[in-house]
Every structure is written in structure tokens, then in C-alpha cells.
Amino acid sequence: MTSELTKIWGILSPAERRQSVGMLVLVMLMAIAETGGVISIMPFLSVLGRPNIIQDNPWLHALYTGFGFADRRSFIVALGLVSIAIVLGSSVFKTITQHVINRFIHLLRHTISSRLLGRYLHQPYEFFLEHNPSVLSRNVLSEVDQLLFNLIQPLSQLVAQGAVVLAMVLLIFLYNPLAAVAFVVVVGALYAVIYALVRRRLARIGAERQDANARRFQACKEVLDGIKDVKVTHSAAAYQESFDKASRLFSRHLATGDTLSQSPLYLVEAVGYSGLILMALVLMTQSSDVARVLPALGLYGFAAYRMLPSAQIMYRGFAKLRFSSAALDAIHADLQLPADESSATAAATALAPHREIRLQGVTYAYPSAPDKPVLDRFDLTIPAGSSIGIVGRTGAGKSTLMDILLGLLQPQSGTLSVDGVPIQAGNAAAWQRAIGYVPQHIYLADASVAENIAFGVPPRHIDMAAVERAARAAQIHEFVVGELKDGYATAIGDRGIRLSGGQRQRVGIARALYRDPPVLFMDEATSALDAQTEQALNDAIGQLSGHKTIVIIAHKQASLAACTAIVAIDATAPVAL
Numbered sequence: 103m104t105s106e107l108t109k110i111w112g113i114l115s116p117a118e119r120r121q122s123v124g125m126l127v128l129v130m131l132m133a134i135a136e137t138g139g140v141i142s143i144m145p146f147l148s149v150l151g152r153p154n155i156i157q158d159n160p161w162l163h164a165l166y167t168g169f170g171f172a173d174r175r176s177f178i179v180a181l182g183l184v185s186i187a188i189v190l191g192s193s194v195f196k197t198i199t200q201h202v203i204n205r206f207i208h209l210l211r212h213t214i215s216s217r218l219l220g221r222y223l224h225q226p227y228e229f230f231l232e233h234n235p236s237v238l239s240r241n242v243l244s245e246v247d248q249l250l251f252n253l254i255q256p257l258s259q260l261v262a263q264g265a266v267v268l269a270m271v272l273l274i275f276l277y278n279p280l281a282a283v284a285f286v287v288v289v290g291a292l293y294a295v296i297y298a299l300v301r302r303r304l305a306r307i308g309a310e311r312q313d314a315n316a317r318r319f320q321a322c323k324e325v326l327d328g329i330k331d332v333k334v335t336h337s338a339a340a341y342q343e344s345f346d347k348a349s350r351l352f353s354r355h356l357a358t359g360d361t362l363s364q365s366p367l368y369l370v371e372a373v374g375y376s377g378l379i380l381m382a383l384v385l386m387t388q389s390s391d392v393a394r395v396l397p398a399l400g401l402y403g404f405a406a407y408r409m410l411p412s413a414q415i416m417y418r419g420f421a422k423l424r425f426s427s428a429a430l431d432a433i434h435a436d437l438q439l440p441a442d443e444s445s446a447t448a449a450a451t452a453l454a455p456h457r458e459i460r461l462q463g464v465t466y467a468y469p470s471a472p473d474k475p476v477l478d479r480f481d482l483t484i485p486a487g488s489s490i491g492i493v494g495r496t497g498a499g500k501s502t503l504m505d506i507l508l509g510l511l512q513p514q515s516g517t518l519s520v521d522g523v524p525i526q527a528g529n530a531a532a533w534q535r536a537i538g539y540v541p542q543h544i545y546l547a548d549a550s551v552a553e554n555i556a557f558g559v560p561p562r563h564i565d566m567a568a569v570e571r572a573a574r575a576a577q578i579h580e581f582v583v584g585e586l587k588d589g590y591a592t593a594i595g596d597r598g599i600r601l602s603g604g605q606r607q608r609v610g611i612a613r614a615l616y617r618d619p620p621v622l623f624m625d626e627a628t629s630a631l632d633a634q635t636e637q638a639l640n641d642a643i644g645q646l647s648g649h650k651t652i653v654i655i656a657h658k659q660a661s662l663a664a665c666t667a668i669v670a671i672d673a674t675a676p677v678a679l
Contacts, residue, residue: 106423109434110254113214125203125258132199133265135192140270142185149178207255214433215246221439227510229439232469236320241436244315245429252359253426260419263412270412293417300362304424311355312428317348359425452535454620455520455651459484459507464516466502476502479516482669486521489643489652491665498671500655504625507653509533538619540627544610546598551582552590554598555612566590568616576612577638581605604632611639621651628661640664 114122145162148155153174156162171177219242222229271286325332325341332338461482467475476499484490494500505511506518509530518525525533546554555572556564569590573579586592598606611627622643628636637660644664646652656662 106253106427106430107257109430110257113434113437114210115213115217118210118213121206125206126261128199128202129258129261129265132192132196133269135195136266137269137272139185139189139192142188146178146181146185149174149181153178203258204255207250207258210254211246211250214249214437215242218242218246218433218437221437225439226512227505228469228512234316234320236323237316239323240316240319241432244319245312245433248312248315248426248429249433252422253430256415256419256422260416260423263415263419266412267416289413293413297417297420300421301424304359304362304421305427307355307358308425309428311352311359311425312432314348314352314355318345318352321345321348359421362421362425451532452620453520453523453525453529453532454536455484455486457486457521459486459621459651460517460519460522461503461506462517462519464506464513464518466499466506466511466513475514477506477513480671484651484653486651487648488667489647489665490654491662491668492653492655492671493657493662493668494671500671501625503671504623504653504655507623508537508539535617536619536621538614538617538622540607540611540614540622540624542626544598544606544613546594546601546606546609548593548596550588550591550593551586551609554594554609555590555616557613557616568618569612571618572612572615575615575642576608577635577642578605578608578612581608604635608635608639619650622646622653624652624654624656626656627654628656628658633660636660 111119148159149162156166156174156177166177169180171180222238222242274285275283321341321344325338325345332341461480464477464480465475466477467473480499480503482503492500492503502511506513509518509525512527520533523529547557550561551573552564552566552569553559553561555569559565570579573582573590582592583589594600594609598609601609607627611624614622614624624643628639636658640660640663643652643654647664647666652665654661654665662668
């Protein structure tokens with residue numbers, strides 16, 4: 103319990119911690135209001151059962167005479183109305199308090215999800231090589247909900263209802279200490295025994311639920327991302343089966359968790375009802391006058407009416423804490439990930455090369471195979487304004503080399519430098535501002551052509567002149583304005599599904615040229631183009647030669663025609679051709 107509370111406190115921002123303290127104050131006030139509602143019934147029942155108590159009780163007598171009541175009947179009516187008003191006021195205050203708490207919880211849903219996504223986005227590129235995107239999506243979109251609605255919200259209810267139970271117990275204790283002790287011992291022991299029996303199972307199925315949730319996210323993402331291959335290979339049934347298995351297990355564990363968290367409800371209700379009857383019989387043995395017994399029964403009955411549901415909510419809060427501890431552990435750990443300096447906002451001035459880009463003694467091995475370097479003491483100099491083609495067999499390290507040049511991967515040894523300035527975490531963003539990059543597989547968002555070309559720029563800030571200039575250079579302008587209904591405002595669907603492979607590639611090339619970068623990296627960028635479009639694009643790239651530093655990875659000789667030099671790599675050293 104202490105560990106969970108510490109982790110929850112660590113997740114909250116300073117402002118959220120202050121707000122949580124305010125929630126605690128509201129909860130305490132709500133408990134006082136609830137107690138006032140229970141207390142208010144006592145004078146009414148006392149006078150209703152035995153009107154002569156007005157003369158015997160100094161408090162009631164003072165109220166009766168102080169407000170100038172003409173008769174006992176009107177005094178009883180007034181006491182009843184006051185009790186109703188207090189109970190209604192308490193209910194209104196409770197409703198307001200619950201709304202404030204719910205608003206706080208739902209805003210936490212936003213802020214924690216946002217911070218978690220931001221933390222992921224500020225991780226180095228290698229982080230995403232080792233973590234499945236579906237797991238990260240699950241954490242942001244699903245596990246945060248699990249944390250909020252099955253842990254933090256039950257915890258807030260636990261505190262709120264705990265305050266109510268404590269207030270009721272103190273009230274009964276002041277009236278009858280023995281009855282209060284008996285209630286705490288019997289009900290507390292019952293809940294403690296049940297919780298001790300189910301806590302380990304709750305932790306186990308909570309961890310299994312998290313794993314099943316990750317697998318259903320993965321199955322859903324994979325089948326939808328690869329829908330074309332799924333349709334062609336008729337593999338929908340296999341993915342459906344994989345999703346159904348994980349989803350069924352996920353749902354079953356949720357149901358089991360809910361059942362275990364509610365298990366004592368009916369037993370405790372029966373015990374509470376039996377205890378109330380027994381208390382009535384005990385009071386009747388002490389006094390045969392029902393009028394004297396009635397106020398005590400009213401107090402116990404009303405207190406039990408408030409306490410037993412609160413005690414159940416408290417137990418459920420403890421159960422949910424145990425069930426959701428795996429989600430808490432995952433989110434707490436990920437929120438502690440150190441931020442990558444290179445993912446911070448890029449510097450205002452791009453770090454453009456004026457003399458050269460140099461790789462010196464670069465060695466890189468992926469974390470999954472640290473003893474098998476893809477590049478080993480690799481050297482390469484790229485003069486500014488040159489056009490360099492890079493070729494090599496599959497697995498020689500061309501894509502890894504490109505990722506190092508892009509500043510996405512940091513070599514284990516050696517340096518990437520621009521005009522003698524080593525590219526490190528602190529200046530990687532400035533270097534990347536000078537780069538235009540065209541990968542083999544273009545990612546396109548479900549947005550307009552213009553938004554995809556000006557990728558990452560808010561629609562209201564898009565420079566349409568730059569969009570058109572880049573589209574012309576990428577040989578796609580005529581297609582956009584001539585064949586698309588809404589021109590550059592045409593939505594192209596998720597991952598550009600409404601475009602052909604070649605059209606998607608040209609949109610990607612236009613994106614790389616949108617900011618008119620001084621350096622252009624192309625990784626098999628023309629592989630999806632027809633011969634005529636490829637030739638036109640190569641001619642356009644050739645016109646950029648001397649004005650931009652261009653590095654091209656390609657297998658086709660036609661793509662390398664505009665290069666001033668071609669380098670073959672074998673994972674250790676470049677060979678000029």
C-alpha cells in the first residue's frame with residue numbers, strides 16, 4: 103500500500119499534488135457534513151418517541167423556549183424539517199465534492215497521458231527499436247485509464263469513504279463505546295480476512311490482464327496496418343483468433359477483478375442487518391419502553407446505512423489498488439525515463455555544412471546484438487555541395503549508416519561531425535533542421551496533401567508557395583492540381599491509401615524539399631517510381647547538385663547518375679568507385 107501511494111504521488115505534478123491536498127480537505131468537510139446529517143435525526147426521534155424529553159433535556163428545552171414554539175407538535179415538525187434540510191444540504195455538498203473529485207480525476211487522465219506520450223517522444227531513436235509501438239500505445243490510451251479509474255479514483259473514494267466511516271464510528275463511540283468497538287472488530291475482521299484471501303490472486307490476474315491488453319492492441323494494430331497483405335494472403339482468421347484470445351482473457355480478468363472487489367458486499371450487508379436486529383433486542387432487554395429505544399435504533403440504523411456502503415467502497419478501493427498495481431508500475435517506470443536532449447525543440451539556426459560532413463572511426467552495434475557491429479571503425483568524408491551515392495550488399499550497413507548520418511543513432515565509438523563540430527545530443531536537433539530525408543517507405547498521415555508535404559506544420563501556418571515549389575520539384579504538382587478533386591486540400595486517407603505507391607513516394611520527396619534544406623538524404627527514395635517519373639526526378643535532383651549536399655542510397659544505377667562520387671561499403675570501410 104505504501105509503495106503504491108509513493109508511486110502515485112511521484113506521478114503527480116506539483117500543481118496536482120496541491121490539488122490533491124485540496125481534495126482531501128473537501129473530503130474531510132464532506133465527512134463532517136455526513137456526520138451532521140446522522141446527528142440531526144437524533145433530536146427528532148427523541149422528541150417523537152418521548153415528547154416529555156423537551157423538559158428533561160436542557161439543550162432541547164433551550165431550543166424549544168428560545169425559538170418560542172407554542173406546542174410540542176410544531177417543535178417536532180421543525181426538528182424534522184431541520185433534519186431534512188441538513189441531510190439535503192449534506193447530499194448537495196457531497197454531490198459537489200464528488201464532481202470536483204471526478205473533474206480532477208478526468209483531468210489527470212489527460213495530463214498523465216500527455217506527459218507519458220511526451221516522455222516517449224523525447225526518447226532516443228534506439229528506444230523505439232526495442233519497444234513495440236502497440237505496447238506504448240496501450241500505455242498511453244488504455245493503461246492510463248486503468249490507472250485513473252481503477253486505482254486513483256478508487257483511492258480517492260477510499261479516502262472519502264474512510265473519513266465517513268471514521269466519523270460514524272466516532273459518533274457511535276460517543277453514544278455507545280461497546281457498540282462502536284464491536285462494529286470495528288466484526289466488520290474490519292471480515293474485510294481483512296477476505297482481502298487476505300484474494301490479494302495475491304488480484305495481483306496475478308492484474309499482471310495477466312496487462313499482458314492480455316498488450317497482445318490485443320498488438321493484434322489489432324498489426325492486422326489493420328497490414329490490411330493489404332492480410333487480404334491477399336487471407337490471413338484475417340489468424341489475426342482474428344489472436345485478437346479474440348487476448349481480448350477474451352482481458353475481459354475475463356476484468357470480470358474476475360470486479361467480482362473479487364465486490365465479494366464481501368452481500369455477506370457484510372447480512373452481518374450488518376443481523377447486528378442491527380441483535381442491537382435492537384439488546385436495547386429492548388435494557389428497557390421495555392420503545393420510546394426510549396427508538397432514538398438509539400435510529401442512530402445505529404442511519405449510521406449503518408451510511409457506513410456499510412462506505413466500508414464496501416473502501417474494500418473495493420484496496421482491491422483495485424492490488425489489481426491495478428501492474429499498470430501503476432509500468433506507467434511510473436516510463437514516466438521516470440530520462441529525456442533525450444536531442445529531441446528537444448530544435449535550435450533556431452540550422453547546423454548546415456559549409457566544408458564537409460565526416461564520419462571518423464564509427465562503430466555501431468544494435469543493443470540486441472552488441473557483439474556484432476554493423477559498422478566497425480568506419481570512415482567517410484562527404485564534401486559540402488557534393489552528391490554521393492552509397493551502394494553495398496544487403497546487410498552491409500547502408501540503412502544503419504543513414505540513421506547515424508541523420509543523428510538518430512549514436513555510435514558506440516567514433517564521431518559524426520559537421521565542419522569539425524561533433525554531432526551529439528545537445529546539437530542533434532540543430533543538425534536535423536538542416537536535413538531533408540526521404541526514406542524507402544513513406545509515412546503519410548490521414549490528412550490533406552498539403553499537410554503531408556508540410557508535415558508537422560499546423561494547417562494555418564503552412565506556406566502554400568513552399569508546398570507548390572516542393573511538389574513541382576518532386577514531379578507531383580501536375581497530378582495534384584489536375585486529378586485530385588480538391589487539389590492540395592484533398593485528404594489522402596490513412597497512410598496515403600488513396601494514392602499509388604509512386605504517388606506516395608513523390609509526396610515524401612516533396613516533404614523533404616518543403617523547408618529547402620541544404621542537405622538531402624535519400625534512402626531508396628525512387629524505388630517505387632516508374633522509369634519516366636524516376637528519370638524526371640533524377641534530373642531534378644541533378645539540378646540541385648552543387649547547391650545542396652546530397653547522399654543517395656540506391657540499387658538502381660539510374661538513381662546514381664547525378665552523383666559526383668559513388669561509395670561501396672562493406673561494414674568496415676568505404677570504397678570509392
